Each structure stands twice: as C-alpha cells, then as structure tokens.
Amino acid sequence: MIPDDKARTGPGPAGFGPAVAHHAWRLSGRIVAGVGQLLLWILTGIGTLLRPLAVRLGARLTGGAGRRPAPGTPGMPGAAGPTAPLPRWINTWREVVGSWYFAPLTGFALTIAALAELAPRVDSPLSLAGGFAVAATLPLVWRRENLRPVAAVVLSAVAASLLTGQILLVTTSFAALYTLYALGRRLPRQSTGVLAIGSVATIAVVYLAAGTLDEIPWPAPIVAVLAAIGLGDARRVVESAGRTEAAAAERTNETLTRLTAVQREQAVMRERARIARELHDVVAHSVSMIAVQAETAPYTMEDLSAEARAGYTEIAKTAREALVEMRRLLSVLRADAKPEPDAANSPQPRLDRLPDLIEQHRGAGGHVDLAVHGDPRGLSTTVELSAYRIVQEALTNARRHAPGAGVHVDLMFMADRLEVRVRDDGASARTQVLNRDGPRPRTAILDPAGPTLDDGGADGRTRLESPESGGGHGLVGMRERATMLGGRFSAGPAAEGGFLVEAELPLTREGNSHRGHGSQAPPGHRP
Numbered sequence: 001m002i003p004d005d006k007a008r009t010g011p012g013p014a015g016f017g018p019a020v021a022h023h024a025w026r027l028s029g030r031i032v033a034g035v036g037q038l039l040l041w042i043l044t045g046i047g048t049l050l051r052p053l054a055v056r057l058g059a060r061l062t063g064g065a066g067r068r069p070a071p072g073t074p075g076m077p078g079a080a081g082p083t084a085p086l087p088r089w090i091n092t093w094r095e096v097v098g099s100w101y102f103a104p105l106t107g108f109a110l111t112i113a114a115l116a117e118l119a120p121r122v123d124s125p126l127s128l129a130g131g132f133a134v135a136a137t138l139p140l141v142w143r144r145e146n147l148r149p150v151a152a153v154v155l156s157a158v159a160a161s162l163l164t165g166q167i168l169l170v171t172t173s174f175a176a177l178y179t180l181y182a183l184g185r186r187l188p189r190q191s192t193g194v195l196a197i198g199s200v201a202t203i204a205v206v207y208l209a210a211g212t213l214d215e216i217p218w219p220a221p222i223v224a225v226l227a228a229i230g231l232g233d234a235r236r237v238v239e240s241a242g243r244t245e246a247a248a249a250e251r252t253n254e255t256l257t258r259l260t261a262v263q264r265e266q267a268v269m270r271e272r273a274r275i276a277r278e279l280h281d282v283v284a285h286s287v288s289m290i291a292v293q294a295e296t297a298p299y300t301m302e303d304l305s306a307e308a309r310a311g312y313t314e315i316a317k318t319a320r321e322a323l324v325e326m327r328r329l330l331s332v333l334r335a336d337a338k339p340e341p342d343a344a345n346s347p348q349p350r351l352d353r354l355p356d357l358i359e360q361h362r363g364a365g366g367h368v369d370l371a372v373h374g375d376p377r378g379l380s381t382t383v384e385l386s387a388y389r390i391v392q393e394a395l396t397n398a399r400r401h402a403p404g405a406g407v408h409v410d411l412m413f414m415a416d417r418l419e420v421r422v423r424d425d426g427a428s429a430r431t432q433v434l435n436r437d438g439p440r441p442r443t444a445i446l447d448p449a450g451p452t453l454d455d456g457g458a459d460g461r462t463r464l465e466s467p468e469s470g471g472g473h474g475l476v477g478m479r480e481r482a483t484m485l486g487g488r489f490s491a492g493p494a495a496e497g498g499f500l501v502e503a504e505l506p507l508t509r510e511g512n513s514h515r516g517h518g519s520q521a522p523p524g525h526r527p
Helices: 004-009 013-062 085-098 104-119 128-142 145-163 169-188 189-209 219-300 306-333 351-363 379-402 474-483
Strands: 365-375 406-413 418-423 453-454 463-465 488-493 499-507
Touching: 085 104, 104 128, 104 474, 128 145, 128 169, 145 169, 145 189, 169 189, 169 219, 189 219, 219 306, 219 379, 219 474, 351 365, 351 379, 351 406, 379 406, 379 418, 379 488, 379 499, 474 488, 474 499
Parallel strands: 365 406
Antiparallel strands: 406 418, 418 499, 453 463, 488 499
C-alpha cells in the first residue's frame, strides 16, 4: 500500500528522473510512428498514381495477363507476337539460375572481377590485398553445397581486409553483402538476429580501430548490412509461406477427394438399401403369394390329377427356392447399408391401395378384416408408404407361417400419429406348412435383440431371428420404416394368441422426439 501523503505529493526526487525518461521514450516512439505513418501515406498515394502506368507497362511486357488480343489486332499490346518478351526471358533466367553450373561461373567471374579491380591499385596481385580479394570471392564457387563454411571464410576475409587497412573493393563488398543475404535466407529468425548484431558490431570495430571506412558515412554500411540480411529473411518468409500454402492446398485437395469418395460410397449404400427394401416389399410379396397358393391348391381344389398335384408341388418348391435366393441377394445388397428415408422412389403405394392388398390376401386363401378407427385423412407420402409396407409384410408373414388363420388389420388415426396393428389368430392345433422338406410345425423363438421372421432353419422350425443372424429382412424392414420416422415398432406373440405386429408412426418427428426410437413394446401390448 502507498501512504496517502506519498500519493498526494507524487514521486520523490529519486523517481522523477526515470519517470521523465520513460515518458520521453514513449513520446519519441509516437513521433517515429507518426513520421512512418506519414511516409506510408505518401508512398501509398504515389503508388495509386503510378498504378495505371505500372499495369500498362506490365501488360506490354507480359503480353496481357488475362486477355490476349486476337493475332493481328491493330493497336493492341501483345498482338504482334505469340510470346511476350518478359516471360520468355524470365523463364530462360530461371533455367540458368537453377542449373548446377551457375554458382561456379558466377564465383569465378566475381574473383576475376576482384583481381581486375585491384590490379591498377597495387604493384602485383601476389600481395596481401590480392590474397584477401581472392579469399573473399573465390569460395562463393561452392556456396550452394557448403554455405556456412563458405560464409565464414568470405566474411572473415572481408573483416580482416578492413581491419588491416587494405583497399575497399566494390567486388569484395558485393561478395560480403551477398553472403549476408544468403545467410539471412537460410538461417532461422533467431540466428538472423544474431548475425545482424555481429555484423553491426564488426562495422563499429572497423570504424574505431582502423581508418578504412573513414571516407564513408557510418550509417551507410550499417544500412547496407541490415538491408542485405533483411532481404534474405524476407525471401525466406515468402518461400516458407508458399510452401505452407502449397501443403495446405494439397491437404485440402486430399480431404475433398476423400470426402467425395465417402459421399459416393454413402450414395451407393443408400441406393443398395433402397433397392433391397423395395425388392423385398414388392417381389417377395408376390413370390410368397405364388408359393402359398401353389401349396394350398391341392387342399382347396378337388379332383386334381396326380400330374397337377406334382405340378403345384414343383411350383411351390421353385417359389421357395426363389425366396431363398432372393434372401441371399438381399443380404449382399443390405451389407453395411443404412436405411434411407426416401419416399420419392417408386413404387409408392399409399393407404388408398390397402383394400387391393386385402383382396390379394383373400384371393390367396387368407381371411382378413380391416378396421379403421379415428378420423381418416390424407397423410404424408412417407407415413402412408411405411404403413402400407408394414401391413403388406405382416400379411405376407401370416400367409407363410399361419396359412388359413384369420388376420385383423387395425388402422388408428390419432392426432399426432398413425398406429398400425396386425394380428393373426394363429391356429388351435399345430399348423402344418408345406415346403420341399415336408410339413413343419409353426413355433416361435423370441430373441430380445429384435426379432425378424425367417422361414425356418435346419431343425424345420419357424423362428424369430435377430438382424445379425443373417435371416430374413421382413421385420428388419418394418422396424427400419418405423424408426426412420421416429416411431416405435414391436412384434411378438399376442396375449390373445397368434402373432402381433404393432407400429406407431408419428406424423411429425418433432412431436415424437421424446419417444425411444425403435423401442420394443411388450408382447401383446395394445395401444
């Protein structure tokens, strides 16, 4: 805490000097910043004034960056020749600079130029000055392979030449500045700062210990050294930014490629799921009717000849085999495929075609009654299609596993949902279902993982399998149709006897968000 008397009187005499120095430092910084901002405004204005001229000159040199006029168009730059001069020379220069012989040629040329510059000033090139000139220029021949050792030799030779009072040469000065530029381009930022401080300190020592640079104002060499190092560091930053952008663009392209592949794969999977669902709903329903009618024909039609009975048996056998092959095909199509709530794909039957479905079941020898409760009204295509398919699959399962049993179909139109309930009466005795292996009783095995009806295993029993067991896709498809709308689905033995299929299809997903999707109702539960 600061005492009140000290806070009132301000800093003491001992702290007044540092405070004034601090404020003076801040004021000088603001003055420098203001001058710099003024210069930036001036340079920006000059650049704005010269921009049209620069654009026109660039178009003349490059032949027009974006639009090239048609050949022979009068008065248009770049119309006379197919290639502008500047790009042609730039490409040639880049090829030369990138070649392996550029460094040796320029190094030898600089050494010869240094000896030529030194010759009029000394009696013989074989002197101390000549040795420093060669040592400051000739190592640049190997600058690409060994930059740091070469830089140590060149800078040491130039510094020793200046400290011993030798003649300052333009060629050796250029060699020293180029070496500093190359180091600034290669070294990291911290090392570049150390190099700049060392170079300025060397210049200061030369001015204090020797008179070699007395004729040159001291700011000039400092500015030249710092400018060479700064240009090299700026070039390094630009190249690093270019590499970073190139790497980012490559990663982006790779990500987009992977995303496109994933989207394409997902589209294929959704299409396979749609094909499998529609194939099962349409073709399996019809083939199942053929099998059931062929199996029941010998018992419903009198005076059949032995040939006719054998023909009906063969038809039923072929239909069953077709169902088995279709199940294998569906297992391939539905592998790793997710259900897609796509109501725009055909066929798209709606509830107004439900009486036709009932008549088909009756025509196959089944007994069915339809009851509609509530206020019937038009619903969305997806809801009506799902309800139709659920009823269709339930009737198909009833014909396959309880032929001759009565089936009760109830549609209940609620305010926020449509409830579908299909129950068959089962049979008072063990129902016999004919197939190629002979009769088999209808029994059921419940699987808590979610039942799906299959038409028998090796033991000859009708069973309810989980979707993972590789069985049929009837109840799996019904559950998918209910859950994709946010509804509920259950299937199992009914309390009154027989088999019960129940589904709740919400009219809006939001209105049913509190329900558990795909939850199982207890067997025999009535809504």
